[in-house]
Amino acid sequence: MGRADTPATSSKKRSLPQTPKNLKIAPDCVNEEFARELGELPKIRPTRPK
Numbered sequence: 001m002g003r004a005d006t007p008a009t010s011s012k013k014r015s016l017p018q019t020p021k022n023l024k025i026a027p028d029c030v031n032e033e034f035a036r037e038l039g040e041l042p043k044i045r046p047t048r049p050k
Contacts, residue, residue: 025033
């Protein structure tokens, strides 16, 4: 049997989760955020042995 294409199933399954406003980064601070994360890369130890 085929699937029914009726909108009566559930419209909430198709919606994407939204980011709360207090967790969003302001557009003018994005470069600073990336710079901080890239600066921390040498401090992170690798998880796999070489």
